Amino acid sequence: MVNLLFTELLKLKRSKMFLISILGAMVAPFMVVVASYIYIKTKNPVQLITFVELFSEANLYTVLVIGVPLYGVITAYLFSREYLEDTLKNILTIPVSRISFIISKLMVLFMWIILLTFVAWGLILLLGVLGQFEGLSLLLIAKSFGNFMTGGILLFILSTPIVLVAVVMKNYVPTIIVTIVITLINVMSGSSEHRGLFPWAAAGDIANETLPSTYPDEISYIAIFTTSIIGFIATIVYFKKVDIH
Numbered sequence: 001m002v003n004l005l006f007t008e009l010l011k012l013k014r015s016k017m018f019l020i021s022i023l024g025a026m027v028a029p030f031m032v033v034v035a036s037y038i039y040i041k042t043k044n045p046v047q048l049i050t051f052v053e054l055f056s057e058a059n060l061y062t063v064l065v066i067g068v069p070l071y072g073v074i075t076a077y078l079f080s081r082e083y084l085e086d087t088l089k090n091i092l093t094i095p096v097s098r099i100s101f102i103i104s105k106l107m108v109l110f111m112w113i114i115l116l117t118f119v120a121w122g123l124i125l126l127l128g129v130l131g132q133f134e135g136l137s138l139l140l141i142a143k144s145f146g147n148f149m150t151g152g153i154l155l156f157i158l159s160t161p162i163v164l165v166a167v168v169m170k171n172y173v174p175t176i177i178v179t180i181v182i183t184l185i186n187v188m189s190g191s192s193e194h195r196g197l198f199p200w201a202a203a204g205d206i207a208n209e210t211l212p213s214t215y216p217d218e219i220s221y222i223a224i225f226t227t228s229i230i231g232f233i234a235t236i237v238y239f240k241k242v243d244i245h
Contacts, residue, residue: 072179117152151207160231
């Protein structure tokens with residue numbers, strides 16, 4: 001397992017995808033701060049936009065809009081690369097446990113998502129300070145960091161169905177299509193009182209502490225973890241049984 005994990009990290013070291021993903025993680029914070037600053041300067045110079053709003057908006061867009069397709073591309077990259085490069089059959093003849101192979105990639109995915117989440121949080125903090133927005137405090141820094149990390153962890157938990165698509169389809173395109181559909185549903189259900197039933201939308205509300213009161217909070221958590229567990233089990237079962245040519 002350690003060797004597999006180390007190998008995956010070495011692959012990232014030589015890949016441009018890592019840098020591209022960091023740039024992608026910077027999109028939401030940058031857009032939120034720039035849009036807020038432009039609004040203050042051109043529309044309402046007397047209005048104060050606080051750090052609370054900056055953190056909340058950036059986290060919302062990171063989890064619901066940017067995070068799903070970005071992390072979906074990363075997932076497709078991690079789990080489809082050996083298929084596309086036709087190296088998987090060579091790896092599995094070492095021999096390597098198929099379960100260990102999947103777990104090692106999930107561990108890399110988790111570390112990658114957490115790092116990108118930290119980048120998004122750190123950038124919104126930095127830009128907010130440079131823009132001289134109001135309301136920053138140590139308590140808010142700690143709280144916002146926890147909210148961002150919650151969103152990142154929940155998106156990782158919900159990555160297993162996307163992993164399943166990547167492993168089954170063995171290609172980037174279907175995985176990207178699935179993540180785009182999920183993102184569209186997130187956007188369309190943004191004002192719905194039933195959005196807590198959709199796992200990815202619920203993750204955004206949990207991260208921002210804005211779950212609607214239509215259903216008990218437990219329902220959203222059950223939806224998220226049920227989706228994750230089903231995706232994980234299906235991935236393991238399929239990958240153990242499929243023939244690698």
